Structure formats: C-alpha cells, structure tokens
Amino acid sequence: MKFGIGQPVHRREDPVLVQGRGRYTDDIALPGQLHAAFVRSPYAHGELRGIDADAARDMPGVLGIYTADDLAAYGPFPNNMTFKNRDGSPMKKPPREALAKGRVRFVGDPVAFVVAETPFAAREAAEAIALDIEPLPAAIAPEEAVAAGAPALYDEVPGNVFLDYHHGDTAAVEEAFAGAAHVTRLRLLSQRLVVNPMEPRAALGEFDPESGRYTLHLGSQGAFGMRAAMAAAMNEPVEKLRIITPNVGGSFGMKASPFPEYVCLLHAAKLLGRPVKWTDQRSDSFLSDHHGRGLEVEAELALDADGRFLAIRIEGLADLGAYLTPVAPIFSSVNIAKNVASVYRTPQIQVDIRCAFTNTVPISAYRGAGRPEGNYIMERLIETAARETGRDAVALRRLNHIRPDEIPYETPVETTYDSGEFTALLDKTLAAADWDGFEARRRESARRGKLRGRGIGQYLEVTAPPVNEMGGIRFEPDGDVTIVTGTLDYGQGHWTPFAQVLSSKLGIPFERIRLVQGDSDQLVAGGGTGGSKSLMASGAAILEAAEKVIEIGREIAAEMLEAGKADIEFADGRFTVVGTDRGIGIMEMAHRLREGVSLPDATPRSLDVKHVHANSPAAYPNGCHIAEVEIDPETGTTEVVRYTMVNDFGTVVNPMLVEGQAHGGVLQGIGQALLERAAYDPEGQLVSGSFMDYALPRAHDAPPFAPFMSRPVPATTNPLGAKGCGEAGVAGALPSVMNAVVDALGEYGIGHLDMPATPDKVWRAIREARARAA
Known part of the structure; x- marks a missing residue:
C-alpha cells in the first residue's frame, strides 16, 4: 500500500508547521484575558520573612498579587512513586506547594505572582515586589548535600537523602568480584542539563462559574494524565478539569509534569472571572523548567579469565534538585539498573544510588530518563576493560552478547528480552562503518595534524x-x-x-x-x-x-x-x-x-x-552506533566527522519519521557528550543561565550521517511488533562519541574523560598528559 505500514510517508503536520500556521499555547487569545508574571527567589536557600507588594499594587493595570497564603486551598503536587530504601522503609516525599512559603530552596523558586491587563504591566509590577529573605547556607553539589553537617533542605529528610535505592544480590555480587580475574573500575558523570525545547512553556487558565469547571490550555505530553495531576494539585475531582493541548514545540520529558504556574493561573482565573495567560521568557525558563540528568557513579565490571562478564556493581549519587518532581527518582535509580544490562549476558547486577536534594532547579525526566546513562555506563566499562586486559573490544562484546538461542532471556534486573539478534546487528554496523578501513582514515587525519578516534555504542533500552x-x-x-x-x-x-x-x-x-x-x-x-x-x-x-x-x-x-x-x-x-x-x-x-x-x-x-x-508490556529497542571524531590537539576542538548506526526498532511503520527521530536523538547525545552543562556557582546561581553561556548544539554540530539502516527483529510483546525509537539516538550517541574521544586521546595515555568533552577540557587533558610524559 502506498500509505501502508513500512512506507516512508511525509508527515501530514509539516505543511502547516513549517509555514508558521501551527497553533501553540501562546497563539491562543481569549476575550478579556489577563496576563501573569512570577516573582522568583534570587537566593538558593533562605527564610522567606516577608513580601512587600504595596508599590506594585498601585501600578497601572495590576488586578491582583498573590502569595502562598492565597493558595492555601490547593496542593500539594502529587507524587505517586513508591520506591523503598535499602532498609525497606519508604522513600521520603516532602510536599511541594505552588508557591514557596517560609523557605525558598533554589534560585528561581516562585514566591508570588502578579496578574495585570498586559504582559508588560505584569512583569513591571513583579519587578517592583520586594522580598525579605534571610539567606541560609546552601548545598549546591550533591556531594556537598550528603556531607556531614550540610544544610538540610527539609527537616524530615536528614542528610538530604530522600531515597537510598538498592537493587541486586549483594552476597552473590561480592562472590563474583572476589573470584574475578580482572575488575575494571570507572568514575562516570552524567552532568546536569538544561532542557531547551523550541517552544518555552506557556499556559492559559479559565474558569466557568456556571459549571464550576476549570480549563487549562498548555503544552503537555498527554492531556488525560495532565488532567489527573492538575486535579490532584487543585484538590478537585477530575471531572472539574479540562486540559487542552494544541501544537507543542518540543518537550523531551519536561512538559509532562504539572508546574506551579498552572495552579496559580487557574486560581486567578476563578477569582478574577477572566482568563489568565502566562508565557515563559527564555531567560526565565532556565530557572523555571525542570533540568535533566545529574548522576555520578563509581562503576565496576568483573570478568573471568576468558573475558566473560561476571557482575556489574554501581554505586552512585543522584542530584534531584530542590523538590520532588512527579516521576522522581525513577530515572536515576530503577532505569539505571534495568538499562545497564544492555545486550550482554551479565549474571549479577547490583545498583546502589542515593538520591539527594540540592538547592538547585528540580530535576525530572529528560529524553531517555536513565536509559542513555545505563548504556553509557556499560559501554564505557567494556571499552576500558578491553584496553586494560589487552583484548579487542569488538571480540569482547561478541563473547558476552546474549545469543538468539537464549531468547527469551531473563536478566538479573527483572526484565525478559523477547527478541533481538545482537551480534548480527553489531556485525552489520561494523561493515557499514568500514571498520577495517579506519586506520587509513586515522593516518589521513594525522597528516592534517588531527587526532582521530572511533567508538562503539551498542545499546538496548527498556521502554516505559x-x-x-x-x-x-x-x-x-x-x-x-x-x-x-x-x-x-x-x-x-x-x-x-x-x-x-x-x-x-x-x-x-x-x-x-x-x-x-x-x-x-x-x-x-x-x-x-x-x-x-x-x-x-x-x-x-x-x-x-x-x-x-x-x-x-x-x-x-x-x-x-x-x-x-x-x-x-x-x-x-x-x-x-x-x-x-x-x-x-x-x-x-x-x-x-x-x-x-x-x-x-x-x-x-x-x-x-x-x-x-490494556497495557502492552515493555519492549526492547536496540542498536549499534559507531562514531568517528577528529580532535585538534592545539585547541581541543572535537568534531564528529563520521556517524553510522543500525537499529532494531522492530516493525518500522514509517522509516522516514524513524530516521528523523534517530538523528535528533543522536544530536542531543552529541550535545551532552561534547557541549552542554548546567553550571552553578558556590552560592547557587546558575552561571550557564542563557544561550550566551549554555552551549546547545547547532546545525553545524550534526555529523555527516551514513544512510539510515535497520536490522529489525519484530517484538512479540505488542500486535504491531514495534519497539519504540524516540530515545534510542541518545542511548547510542553518548557511549559511541565518548568512546571515540577517549580512543583519539589514547596516544597520550588518556583513558577517560568526563562529559562534556569541551575544547577547554580536552586541551587541558592533552597539556597535562604532555607534561607528565616530558
């Protein structure tokens, strides 16, 4: 069929969207609508002693100024996560209200909002509001937050650790490590990132006094789920809420959650009898939206004398920011455990992650939500183990692959793989990438004064x-x-x-x-x-x-x-x-x-x-990505010059859309690997607070992609045989690019570099290596 399953049909949305005729939240204008602006804490931690809004109330166009006391009937925001600590006790879940009361916990914490006739009037009045905040010591980095004597964000969370997550058979893992012929150890960082969709958040709230119903127009990832979350936050039955989501200009996980601004808009709409609209400014969104990632681990891989994997042990610390988000901490605990297993036969896996509060922007799910991190950990361990033991990294992967005759395969992390041919997929990728021709390309790069490296990122993801x-x-x-x-x-x-x-x-x-x-x-x-x-x-x-x-x-x-x-x-x-x-x-x-x-x-x-x-079980998309990079040793600049991937997404309904999803995910992975980092100063100020300071990947950072290839093995867990593709590009890109960077730097004896491999970091690593060798 011309428009059937498997055909590369052009997106029906595109003619409207690329001509600027889409309808996003900020495009909606209701009769009589008002506008809101928010007052945010300038301190990372402090006692909120007072709010002086007298001058703002008399400003032209201002119709209302509201604080936490005005919102006492609402909240807190729901959090249905039910994780348990290592000792069996439930995780701590301190509540979050729409506006801070008594204490502020991060720079950007909303404490009040203004409603006025125009956006300018609202913002001008918000700037006129004076906050009386007594600064408190702040815990910015997670290692600071869990240190003895660190300032506590919540009285009920001693040591700032709200979850001490554990998975695995500790005795069996210790036995495996004790009998190992070789143990590889790595400290690995998945740095905090700012989520930057094309469309900033916006919302428009209205209230119908006759029906008693609220309507909220906003960008979301699902109107049905957002309705339930907002109803809980408003303390209303779900039938009293209607969520309408028009076109959405990107989310990457961030817009799935309810936010404080939405409760405020609905409250003001009901009180003032007119719709109330808010559109975030890009400069504010760095502080008002959730951030992503934020994990540091010590990872170990135990191998026997033949190179077979015996066990993985991971101990880590996750930064969750100042407040619990609705899906915290799934992406920094269970998703790490489930995805580190990847395509390899690893009898024992132990994961211990402490999830900590810090005086920073809250962290939530970001494209992949723990899946890229799990695969990154495994692939970096494999490359390092191969180098340390003198083995070929490709052969080491083949040796430990789960074979087709072992599927269905039960992993030690409570997942069962239903399909996949992992060695054949690796072999197809190696051939497509001209693996054997690499040395000639390396010599050509050297003639131009460049270092060239290659890296494999074989991955498997557990879908939601x-x-x-x-x-x-x-x-x-x-x-x-x-x-x-x-x-x-x-x-x-x-x-x-x-x-x-x-x-x-x-x-x-x-x-x-x-x-x-x-x-x-x-x-x-x-x-x-x-x-x-x-x-x-x-x-x-x-x-x-x-x-x-x-x-x-x-x-x-x-x-x-x-x-x-x-x-x-x-x-x-x-x-x-x-x-x-x-x-x-x-x-x-x-x-x-x-x-x-x-x-x-x-x-x-x-x-x-x-x-x-009724709930299809999870599926297991997988693939292999091979990246080649060139590094200028005099400047530290790294460029991805060649990129090949072969993926198993099961049944592919539209290969054109799948290719676009994969390319976008790869570019986001390159962004984390080489460019992006949310940086705070010791006082908790976000110093990478705009695109002047935050290096989002641009079009010129995209690599020349090889023709898109698939090697599908249809899933048996759903009628279509599909496996999902939206986050796979990141899972393949992080390890393949970083393995390539380390490979390029290998001639200097550099065995590891943390993300992001910025020019400054690479340049310094080379200079330090040269100094050691001198």
Missing part, C-alpha cells in the same frame, strides 16, 4: 512501563475518519504513522484520516507520550479498535447484503459475501449509515468505537 491507552475511531459527518488517542505528539509526528496503521487495517483512504489527541474531554484513557511507547500503545489500541469496527461492520453488512454474518469477510477496506462479488466498502457503509439507511432495530447504526488497550 505499560499503561492503558485509548484507541477511538470515529466516522465523521463530512466523510473523514478520526482517530482519538491518549498519547500526544509534541514533535514526533504521530498523525502520519497512526493513519498508516489504520489505513493498512481498514483500507480507509489515508488523506481522509484525522487525529484528535489533546483534549481530555474526548478521552476515556491515556498514558501520554514518553518512554518510547507511543506506537506500541496507540498502535495496539488502534488495531484493536479497528477489529471492533470490522465486527460491527460485518453485522451491518450482513443486513445490507442480505447474508449471514458468518458469511461476511473483510479485506482491503471492503465487506463481501464469501464466494460472491457482492460487497460494500467501509467508507460507503459509513456514508449510508449517515444517510439513515433502513436497518433492523437491533443492528448498530454507527461504526464508531471507543476502545481501551
């Missing part, structure tokens, strides 16, 4: 946990067919692959298919988008809903064609009587139903269905 997902199909009066889904496209292009799935199943013309995804009033379930699960969940829901449509259609066709239901078959969009040429197309059937065709009373009058798919 299963959730219920809606797959509604609606035959519209104008002849179009609408898919209703609880996942949400914030840049991925869901409309096109979802339409391809439906068109393949029901034979509905591709151009007649529409998508509804961002209105909670039209949903009966929805897990939102995140964790690379959308196509698995929504795809399965659409397929199952389509089966229901076929069943209903067979009953209707039996009446229309004067045959028994058992004699009706469906194929290629058409119901036919078996063994005859009598039939009716599904689109014609829908048209006749709209026209009011005469049918017996018991016969359905519509093909519409509302279906909920």
Whole structure:
C-alpha cells in the first residue's frame, strides 16, 4: 500500500508547521484575558520573612498579587512513586506547594505572582515586589548535600537523602568480584542539563462559574494524565478539569509534569472571572523548567579469565534538585539498573544510588530518563576493560552478547528480552562503518595534524512501563475518519504513522484520516507520550479498535447484503459475501449509515468505537552506533566527522519519521557528550543561565550521517511488533562519541574523560598528559 505500514510517508503536520500556521499555547487569545508574571527567589536557600507588594499594587493595570497564603486551598503536587530504601522503609516525599512559603530552596523558586491587563504591566509590577529573605547556607553539589553537617533542605529528610535505592544480590555480587580475574573500575558523570525545547512553556487558565469547571490550555505530553495531576494539585475531582493541548514545540520529558504556574493561573482565573495567560521568557525558563540528568557513579565490571562478564556493581549519587518532581527518582535509580544490562549476558547486577536534594532547579525526566546513562555506563566499562586486559573490544562484546538461542532471556534486573539478534546487528554496523578501513582514515587525519578516534555504542533500552491507552475511531459527518488517542505528539509526528496503521487495517483512504489527541474531554484513557511507547500503545489500541469496527461492520453488512454474518469477510477496506462479488466498502457503509439507511432495530447504526488497550508490556529497542571524531590537539576542538548506526526498532511503520527521530536523538547525545552543562556557582546561581553561556548544539554540530539502516527483529510483546525509537539516538550517541574521544586521546595515555568533552577540557587533558610524559 502506498500509505501502508513500512512506507516512508511525509508527515501530514509539516505543511502547516513549517509555514508558521501551527497553533501553540501562546497563539491562543481569549476575550478579556489577563496576563501573569512570577516573582522568583534570587537566593538558593533562605527564610522567606516577608513580601512587600504595596508599590506594585498601585501600578497601572495590576488586578491582583498573590502569595502562598492565597493558595492555601490547593496542593500539594502529587507524587505517586513508591520506591523503598535499602532498609525497606519508604522513600521520603516532602510536599511541594505552588508557591514557596517560609523557605525558598533554589534560585528561581516562585514566591508570588502578579496578574495585570498586559504582559508588560505584569512583569513591571513583579519587578517592583520586594522580598525579605534571610539567606541560609546552601548545598549546591550533591556531594556537598550528603556531607556531614550540610544544610538540610527539609527537616524530615536528614542528610538530604530522600531515597537510598538498592537493587541486586549483594552476597552473590561480592562472590563474583572476589573470584574475578580482572575488575575494571570507572568514575562516570552524567552532568546536569538544561532542557531547551523550541517552544518555552506557556499556559492559559479559565474558569466557568456556571459549571464550576476549570480549563487549562498548555503544552503537555498527554492531556488525560495532565488532567489527573492538575486535579490532584487543585484538590478537585477530575471531572472539574479540562486540559487542552494544541501544537507543542518540543518537550523531551519536561512538559509532562504539572508546574506551579498552572495552579496559580487557574486560581486567578476563578477569582478574577477572566482568563489568565502566562508565557515563559527564555531567560526565565532556565530557572523555571525542570533540568535533566545529574548522576555520578563509581562503576565496576568483573570478568573471568576468558573475558566473560561476571557482575556489574554501581554505586552512585543522584542530584534531584530542590523538590520532588512527579516521576522522581525513577530515572536515576530503577532505569539505571534495568538499562545497564544492555545486550550482554551479565549474571549479577547490583545498583546502589542515593538520591539527594540540592538547592538547585528540580530535576525530572529528560529524553531517555536513565536509559542513555545505563548504556553509557556499560559501554564505557567494556571499552576500558578491553584496553586494560589487552583484548579487542569488538571480540569482547561478541563473547558476552546474549545469543538468539537464549531468547527469551531473563536478566538479573527483572526484565525478559523477547527478541533481538545482537551480534548480527553489531556485525552489520561494523561493515557499514568500514571498520577495517579506519586506520587509513586515522593516518589521513594525522597528516592534517588531527587526532582521530572511533567508538562503539551498542545499546538496548527498556521502554516505559505499560499503561492503558485509548484507541477511538470515529466516522465523521463530512466523510473523514478520526482517530482519538491518549498519547500526544509534541514533535514526533504521530498523525502520519497512526493513519498508516489504520489505513493498512481498514483500507480507509489515508488523506481522509484525522487525529484528535489533546483534549481530555474526548478521552476515556491515556498514558501520554514518553518512554518510547507511543506506537506500541496507540498502535495496539488502534488495531484493536479497528477489529471492533470490522465486527460491527460485518453485522451491518450482513443486513445490507442480505447474508449471514458468518458469511461476511473483510479485506482491503471492503465487506463481501464469501464466494460472491457482492460487497460494500467501509467508507460507503459509513456514508449510508449517515444517510439513515433502513436497518433492523437491533443492528448498530454507527461504526464508531471507543476502545481501551490494556497495557502492552515493555519492549526492547536496540542498536549499534559507531562514531568517528577528529580532535585538534592545539585547541581541543572535537568534531564528529563520521556517524553510522543500525537499529532494531522492530516493525518500522514509517522509516522516514524513524530516521528523523534517530538523528535528533543522536544530536542531543552529541550535545551532552561534547557541549552542554548546567553550571552553578558556590552560592547557587546558575552561571550557564542563557544561550550566551549554555552551549546547545547547532546545525553545524550534526555529523555527516551514513544512510539510515535497520536490522529489525519484530517484538512479540505488542500486535504491531514495534519497539519504540524516540530515545534510542541518545542511548547510542553518548557511549559511541565518548568512546571515540577517549580512543583519539589514547596516544597520550588518556583513558577517560568526563562529559562534556569541551575544547577547554580536552586541551587541558592533552597539556597535562604532555607534561607528565616530558
């Protein structure tokens, strides 16, 4: 089929979006709307003794100024994580309210907000509000926060550690290490990052006094889930909230959460009787949005005399910032454990992570949410172990790969791989990357005064946990067919692959298919988008809903064609009587139903269905990435000059979209590997607080990609056989790029460098190595 599964169909969203005709939250203007601005703490830690808003109240256009006392009826924000500490006790979950009261805990902590007739009036009044804050000692770095005598962020969290996570059989791991022929040890850092989607956060709240319902327009990753979270934050039943999400200009995990600003807007809208809007400024978003990553570990890999893996042991410290976010700390604990297993046979895995509060911007899920970090740890250990033991790193990987005849394979981290051919995938990538021709390329680089290195990043990800997902199909009066889904496209292009799935199943013309995804009033379930699960969940829901449509259609066709239901078959969009040429197309059937065709009373009058798919299990996308870099030893500048990847995403519905997702993920991985870092000074001021100081990757940082290749082994865990692709690019890029950097620096005896490998850091490492050798 031209628009069927597996075809590289152009995104239906693009003509609108690339012409600037999209409708984002800031584009929405409601009659009589007001505007909000927020007052934020300039201190990382302090006692909030008073707020002087007298001057601001008299400023032109100001209609209201609100503090935590005004929001006493709301909150706290929900956190449903139920992790337990090593000793079995529950993790500490200090509550967070919409506005700080009594104490501020990071620079940017919101303490008050202004509502005025215009955005300028609101911001000007906010700047006129004076805060009386008594500064307190702050704990900025996580190692400072857990040190003896560190300032406590919360009285109920001694030592600032709210979770002491443990996974693994300690005795078995110790026995494996005691009997190892070699142990490789590495200290590894996954630095804090600022999340920078193209569209800053924005929201518009309104309240209907007649129905008592709130409506919140905002960028999100799922209207259904956001409704539940906001209802809890507002202390309202879910039916009192409606979430509407228009186009979203990126999220990477950050916009999935409720934020303080949203509660404030709804409160003011109810109190003032007018809609209230807020659009974040880019300079504020560095402080108002959640950050990503923030993990430091000591990792160990035990090998026997033949090079077989015996055990991995990881001990680490995770920075979660000043407040718990709704999914904290899953990305810095269990996701590390589940993903470090990767494609390798490792009998024992132990992970111990202490999750700590610091006086910094809260951290939440960021593209991959622990999956890239787990794979980065494993791949850096393998490369280092190969170098230390004099083994070939490719052969070491092959030796320890899980074989196809071992699948289904139960890992020591409570996952079961259902599919995958990891050695064959590695071999295909090596051939595509011209692995054997590397030395000639290295010599050519050397003639130009450059160091050249290559690195492998073989990865496997565990997709997000299963959730219920809606797959509604609606035959519209104008002849179009609408898919209703609880996942949400914030840049991925869901409309096109979802339409391809439906068109393949029901034979509905591709151009007649529409998508509804961002209105909670039209949903009966929805897990939102995140964790690379959308196509698995929504795809399965659409397929199952389509089966229901076929069943209903067979009953209707039996009446229309004067045959028994058992004699009706469906194929290629058409119901036919078996063994005859009598039939009716599904689109014609829908048209006749709209026209009011005469049918017996018991016969359905519509093909519409509302279906909920019950939680497909996780899948395991995997792949192999090979990066080549050139380093200028006189400046430390690193450039990714060659990039090859082969991925196993199972059934690929639209290879064009999958390639785009992979390229975007790789570039984000390159950003973390070489450029990005959220930097604080000792007082807790974010010194990388704008694009003048924060090195986001640009177009020129993208490598020349080899032609996109796949080696799919369809998943058995969902009807489509899909495995998810949204975060895989990062998981492959972090280890492949950093392994390439270390390989290039190997001639100086440099065996490790922490991310980001900035020009300054590389230059200094080379100078120090030269000085040691002199």
